Amino acid sequence: xxxxxxxxxxxxxxxxxxxxxxxxxxxxxxxxxxxxxxxxxxxxxxxxxxxxxxxxxxxxxxxxxxxxxxxxxxxxxxxxxxxxxxxxxxxxxxxxxxxxxxxxxxxxxxxxxxxxxxxxxxxxxxxxxxxxxxxxxxxxxxxxxxxxxxxxxxxxxxxxxxxxxxxxxxxxxxxxxxxxxxxxxxxxxxxxxxxxxxxxxxxxxxxxxxxxxxxxxxxxx
Amino acid sequence: xxxxxxxxxxxxxxxxxxxxxxxxxxxxxxxxxxxxxxxxxxxxxxxxxxxxxxxxxxxxxxxxxxxxxxxxxxxxxxxxxxxxxxxxxxxxxxxxxxxxxxxxxxxxxxxxxxxxxxxxxxxxxxxxxxxxxxxxxxxxxxxxxxxxxxxxxxxxxxxxxxxxxxxxxxxxxxxxxxxxxxxxxxxxxxxxxxxxxxxxxxxxxxxxxxxxxxxxxxxxx
Numbered sequence: 001x002x003x004x005x006x007x008x009x010x011x012x013x014x015x016x017x018x019x020x021x022x023x024x025x026x027x028x029x030x031x032x033x034x035x036x037x038x039x040x041x042x043x044x045x046x047x048x049x050x051x052x053x054x055x056x057x058x059x060x061x062x063x064x065x066x067x068x069x070x071x072x073x074x075x076x077x078x079x080x081x082x083x084x085x086x087x088x089x090x091x092x093x094x095x096x097x098x099x100x101x102x103x104x105x106x107x108x109x110x111x112x113x114x115x116x117x118x119x120x121x122x123x124x125x126x127x128x129x130x131x132x133x134x135x136x137x138x139x140x141x142x143x144x145x146x147x148x149x150x151x152x153x154x155x156x157x158x159x160x161x162x163x164x165x166x167x168x169x170x171x172x173x174x175x176x177x178x179x180x181x182x183x184x185x186x187x188x189x190x191x192x193x194x195x196x197x198x199x200x201x202x203x204x205x206x207x208x209x210x211x212x213x214x215x216x217x218x219x220x221x
Numbered sequence: 222x223x224x225x226x227x228x229x230x231x232x233x234x235x236x237x238x239x240x241x242x243x244x245x246x247x248x249x250x251x252x253x254x255x256x257x258x259x260x261x262x263x264x265x266x267x268x269x270x271x272x273x274x275x276x277x278x279x280x281x282x283x284x285x286x287x288x289x290x291x292x293x294x295x296x297x298x299x300x301x302x303x304x305x306x307x308x309x310x311x312x313x314x315x316x317x318x319x320x321x322x323x324x325x326x327x328x329x330x331x332x333x334x335x336x337x338x339x340x341x342x343x344x345x346x347x348x349x350x351x352x353x354x355x356x357x358x359x360x361x362x363x364x365x366x367x368x369x370x371x372x373x374x375x376x377x378x379x380x381x382x383x384x385x386x387x388x389x390x391x392x393x394x395x396x397x398x399x400x401x402x403x404x405x406x407x408x409x410x411x412x413x414x415x416x417x418x419x420x421x422x423x424x425x426x427x428x429x430x431x432x433x434x435x436x437x438x439x440x441x442x
Contacts, residue, residue, distance in 0.1 A: 047321055060309060060313070061313055062313045064285075064312065065315075066309075073305050084293040085279065085290075088286050091285065091286035091289055092282055092283045094286075096268060
């Protein structure tokens with residue numbers, strides 16, 4: 001059986017979980033407190049980050065490299081389109097959410113409010129929290145501008161770009177940091193992706209000391 | 222003609238320049254002071270970063286998405302191997318150098334010593350410089366452990382992983398921040414990649430106010 005070393009509120013772990021779920025690849029989840037840098041875990045991934053996927057007898061690290069690998073070994077259902085220009089757009093947006101959205105929003109809001117407590121690294125920095133709360137508005141507006149022209153974020157088919165975005169937003173939604181009233185098209189997009197079977201395990205996540213709000217797992221939020 | 226909006230000491234721009242050079246794709250270079258966030262540049266790339274590639278009538282952003290696109294439209298010479306497991310290893314290492322090496326080393330050394338001056342954002346933070354100087358040693362040792370088993374970083378063929386690594390190291394070498402005496406296998410690897418025709422334009426880079434040391438462009442360094 002495949003095994004994924006993950007952390008429930010790691011958006012990069014969630015991106016891989018969604019991708020595997022959509023492809024109906026079974027996986028056993030093993031929670032890894034990666035910031036404790038356990039030597040056994042560092043042996044599995046010298047980068048010291050989750051997710052790490054045990055696939056057959058191989059250990060795979062880096063969520064983007066893992067998702068590209070899964071696409072190649074299990075191409076159906078496809079999460080990357082067929083043509084180079086369309087594949088480019090998916091990859092651009094995956095990087096947008098993994099790097100820019102995560103750096104400007106998720107690391108600032110969830111990083112300060114949840115991870116500091118879980119990791120025991122002190123009190124939240126309110127300047128970071130404010131910057132994150134400002135930045136998420138711009139990002140939701142950018143998503144709206146994309147979804148005004150397309151059914152899904154990178155085109156008319158669901159793709160890895162949608163999973164990269166939903167991975168970040170679902171983590172933030174766990175701590176009630178997404179204002180779903182800001183954009184009805186973004187809310188409709190999230191309702192569509194939230195109702196996929198691949199999303200079920202994510203909606204069942206529970207972090208001790210941080211119970212999710214009731215709307216988190218509600219498909220009619 | 223293709224056009225690349227870049228900055229000479231941007232490792233991500235260099236990765237794309239090396240990839241295009243190796244594939245013999247002609248490109249006109251346009252220097253972009255991206256941190257000034259010129260509205261015209263932001264229209265080209267809302268992420269506000271270099272590189273941006275004008276390819277035909279398309280504008281492409283994000284160095285990894287660009288390199289994957291170039292691989293698909295110009296597959297020869299190949300910079301990604303054929304088999305999924307080998308492609309995974311290339312992509313894992315590209316992410317290693319783009320994310321981890323850049324975050325722990327390049328952004329700390331070059332970010333503090335060069336970009337603060339160029340961008341006018343104050344004096345270097347010596348704690349960051351020290352952390353970067355410490356981290357580069359670990360990274361050179363990690364590269365040595367890979368090159369002890371392989372001809373190139375990700376396997377026995379040169380790949381995007383080598384360009385991602387050389388892009389970071391060549392920027393640091395421009396400011397004499399690489400101790401090439403630490404590992405003879407890493408030095409030999411860099412000498413091999415430095416002598417590729419694709420490297421010539423990078424060795425000719427000049428930043429006003431920061432002349433490169435004489436060994437920078439020397440193939441026998």
